[in-house]
């Protein structure tokens with residue numbers, strides 16, 4: 001047999017946990033999935049209707065790599081209204097999932113040996129993307145005492161003229177941290193001083209429970225050094241539609257588009273018609289889903305606290321980042337899955353051990369059952 005190289009990257013930890021839960025369920029085991037970042041709500045009806053109408057009207061052929069012009073127009077208006085980012089449809093790309101936009105941005109902006117700053121904790125896939133670009137990762141721990149924001153982090157000591165890019169997830173998966181205006185200003189000053197790129201992943205922007213989200217790309221000096229990425233998966237419960245988008249300076253947009261045209265071509269045409277309805281239609285379903293996530297989070301926190309544990313209330317998104325009394329959180333998550341049939345994601349998948357991430361993407365009753373089972377395990381709620 002022809003020899004194979006070892007895999008370039010590991011499979012996503014969150015996807016792996018979900019697969020195990022599905023295996024349990026196939027054997028009729030009552031498994032509870034607190035591991036999935038995929039919203040459990042149905043996509044709002046006016047969005048599915050628009051996509052079905054597009055299908056009926058025959059929008060089934062491949063469209064422009066850049067994305068449907070009317071969708072890019074709606075995105076440009078959204079960037080201006082919600083984010084204070086002035087851009088135009090020519091500088092916007094629509095991708096199959098924001099994950100692909102992040103991949104294209106990181107592989108375009110960085111090369112072998114470049115330094116890329118990732119915060120700890122941060123979403124599982126950035127590291128794999130930087131690895132695929134053969135760039136070097138500089139992991140900068142956020143301050144747990146300051147709710148995993150910059151707090152007492154000496155960021156100025158950690159970046160230099162060798163820094164090529166910084167990936168800024170705001171709000172953060174897994175902690176729900178929303179960076180303040182002052183923190184964004186600090187990152188902006190360093191990016192300008194050392195001339196580096198910021199890849200801003202704002203996919204949880206619409207799910208803010210406390211405080212206010214701001215886009216770093218709107219700050220002065222950032223327009224020509226920021227790729228702002230967003231998507232429909234979280235806000236509109238559209239994770240299976242695979243739709244993301246970005247804006248960036250034109251040469252970067254052109255280069256990212258070339259990567260897209262030579263790999264995945266374009267996002268699904270009729271799905272993009274649904275996305276136009278998502279942006280232009282009523283936003284009340286988004287707020288309704290946010291309110292339910294917030295209520296689930298509060299329920300989970302109450303159960304953990306009643307059992308004697310502590311956990312911070314996240315300012316955004318639908319995750320809880322729960323401290324546990326062991327650094328071997330990978331083994332703990334596996335034990336909990338085997339013994340209690342509850343899937344969680346170990347903090348080390350996000351670069352910080354000693355935590356479990358719980359995703360409140362299942363109905364409240366199931367959260368109650370799952371979190372209660374968890375609190376009965378050693379090392380949790382202590």
Ligand SMILES: Cc1ncc(COP(=O)(O)O)c(C=O)c1O
Pocket residue numbers: 037096097098099100123169173201203230231232233239242243244
């Ligand atoms: C921080 C973050 N960015 C990006 C994504 C990818 O989202 P999409 O479904 O748009 O590819 C996720 C999904 O879990 C995420 O948590």
